[in-house]
Amino acid sequence: MLDSFWTLRIKKETAVRFRAFARTYYSTQSLALDGMLDFFRYNEISPHEKLGPRMTLIMEFLKHLKQYLGNRNNATIAIIKNIEKEGVLPTKAMMQLLFEQAPREEEQPELIEIAHGEVKYQGNYYDSLEAIELRKEKNILKQELENTRRKFDEILFSKIKETRPNFGKPKLYLDMTPEEFSSLKETFKSE
Structure with a gap:
């Protein structure tokens, strides 16, 4: 019909x-x-x-939703960057933080027992003198690491060059003599 x-x-x-x-x-x-x-x-x-009050409520809701989703995206990006940087798999805590809305609880600090002016830790240190020794060693190791990093950066940015051939992928080549390379190798082996 x-x-x-x-x-x-x-x-x-x-x-x-x-x-x-x-x-x-x-x-x-x-x-x-x-x-x-x-x-x-x-x-x-x-x-x-007119949609005045209703539209205001809708716009506020959309604004809050955008902020919430933006924060969730930022958390996801931070976890992925950390995974790429550290080269580790995500931990259970990371995944829970990602999928839960509540922030993670702070860990309780180690308890310190003070007796007769001597500090004793229940964790890794037994007395204050040993703690001072360990701090000194840590500072020395940090300085050595920083020096090694600085040397490595100098080599990386000054001696390694990129070539772009007409065909194929770009390649890196080391712009130093064999003698310089062997002395550099010896330097890093001795450190």
Whole structure:
């Protein structure tokens, strides 16, 4: 059975606007009018009603949702960067932090027992003199590591060059004589 059609009397400007709207979003003018009526009925709003307070609530919700998702994305990126940097698999705590909304509880500090002016730790150190010795060793090792890093950076950025051949991938080559290379090798072996 064929659908029957009725004629509506509307102003010419309104009809032109409606036809342009219907062509953009719907295949027929009847579907466009049905869609508009269903929209107003489903959302329980009047065409004369302004969306001021409702729209403000929606915009606030979207803003908070964007911030929350941004924070979750930042946490995910930080975990992935840490995995790439450290070369380790994610820990259970990392994964829980990622999927839970609550922050991780702080670890309790080690208890310190003070008796007769001498500090004794229940952890790794037994007395304050040993702790001072270990700190000195740690500082010396840090300085040596920093010197080695500085030397390595000098070599890396001054002696290694990149070549881009016409065909194939770019390659790196070491711009130093064999004597310089062997002396460098000896330096790093002795350290």
